Amino acid sequence: QSVLTQPPSASGTPGQRVTISCSGSSSNIGNDNVYWYRQVPGTAPKLLIYKNIHRPSGVPDRFSGSKSGTSASLAISGLRPDDEADYYCVGWDAILSGYVFGSGTWVTVL
Amino acid sequence: EVQLVESGGDLVHPGGSLRLSCAASGFTVSNSWMHWVRQAPGKGLVWVARIADYGSRTDHAESVRGRFTISRDNAKNMVFLQMSLLRAEDTAVYYCVRDFGGGDDSWGQGTLVTVSS
Numbered sequence: 001q002s003v004l005t006q007p008p009s010a011s012g013t014p015g016q017r018v019t020i021s022c023s024g025s026s027s028n029i030g031n032d033n034v035y036w037y038r039q040v041p042g043t044a045p046k047l048l049i050y051k052n053i054h055r056p057s058g059v060p061d062r063f064s065g066s067k068s069g070t071s072a073s074l075a076i077s078g079l080r081p082d083d084e085a086d087y088y089c090v091g092w093d094a095i096l097s098g099y100v101f102g103s104g105t106w107v108t109v110l
Numbered sequence: 111e112v113q114l115v116e117s118g119g120d121l122v123h124p125g126g127s128l129r130l131s132c133a134a135s136g137f138t139v140s141n142s143w144m145h146w147v148r149q150a151p152g153k154g155l156v157w158v159a160r161i162a163d164y165g166s167r168t169d170h171a172e173s174v175r176g177r178f179t180i181s182r183d184n185a186k187n188m189v190f191l192q193m194s195l196l197r198a199e200d201t202a203v204y205y206c207v208r209d210f211g212g213g214d215d216s217w218g219q220g221t222l223v224t225v226s227s
Contacts, residue, residue, distance in 0.1 A: 002154065035211040037155070044205060044217035045147075045155060056213060088155055090211070098171045099157035099210070 003028060004089055004102035011108040017077040020105045022089030023070065028100055030070040032092045036063075039086045039104075048087075049074060081109045112136035112216045114206045119221030122196055130191040130221060132206030137214070140184040145210040146191045148202035149220075156202070159191065160210065174200075196225045 005023040012018040022034065036049035047056050049065035052072065064075045072091075076083055089102040118130040132144070146158040159170045159180035168180050179192045189206060203220040 033211070039155070044219060046217075047211065047215040050211050050213070050215070056215065086154075090155070090157070096172055097169060099160075101155045101157065104154040 002103040003093060003096070003100035004091065006087075006089060006102035006105045008103070009106045009108065011110055012076075012079045013110045014079055014081065016079045017075060018079055018083075018107060020074045020076075020087050020089075020107070022072045022074070022102050024072075024091060024100075025070050027095040028070075028091045028093040029067065029072055031094050034065065034067050034072040034089055034091045036065055036072075036074045037088045037090065039088065040084075041086070045088065076107070079107075079109055083107055084109050112208065112214070114208060114216060114218035116204060116206045116218045116221035119204065119223045121224045121226065123227055124197060124225055126196050126225070127192070127194040128196065128223060130193065130204055130206075130223070132189040132191075132218060134187050134189065134206075134208070137208065138184075139182055139187050139189055139208075142208050142214065143210065143212070144180075144182065144189045145207040146180060146189075147205045147207055147210070147217075148200075148223075149205070150199070150202040153202075157210075158204070161189065193223070196223075198225050201225045 033051045037045040039045040052067040086104045093100045113135045115133045145160040177195045206218040208216040
């Protein structure tokens with residue numbers, strides 16, 4: 001069981017907005033930054049959001065992150081077929097003294 | 111161009127040992143935090159260990175603490191993961207990562223470790 005809780009799946013039609021939640025606690029999300037990764041099956045993960053809200057260069061502004069208290073969210077707007085992938089949140093846990101990932105959310109584009 | 115190439119993955123018996131290597135190019139490992147992240151077949155991502163860009167500070171996940179050790183060879187520009195007392199649940203693809211979660215975040219292609227009798 002993952003320390004950070006994500007819904008196992010999310011879906012939307014092309015052009016829609018999809019939001020993925022990530023729930024943690026005061027020892028992780030409530031205490032430090034959250035990061036979001038996307039992973040297409042069979043490939044290495046790619047960083048989408050760092051330090052809660054920031055996008056690395058090359059990541060389109062269709063992807064946005066937010067954080068409030070012990071929860072964080074990733075929003076994908078203008079959903080595209082190639083957005084089908086697993087999405088993971090991750091953060092540092094002060095009690096475990098390590099990074100903890102969410103269990104991942106598979107996004108389906110209908 | 112930044113490149114990370116992992117090697118050393120293999121089939122090993124429970125209780126055995128293995129050393130994974132990560133060869134870096136396009137940057138200097140001594141100037142970056144380096145990490146290992148693993149993914150069991152069909153499962154999610156799990157952070158394993160990190161080594162600081164300065165000195166020799168390391169951190170390891172609770173699940174591998176005391177069994178795995180991350181290290182770095184600055185002269186060879188390589189990072190290693192020494193794994194011992196391997197268990198079936200350590201079976202995974204192991205990724206070498208530069209600057210995890212940072213602006214220079216980069217991942218290798220991964221190397222598969224299978225622990226089975």
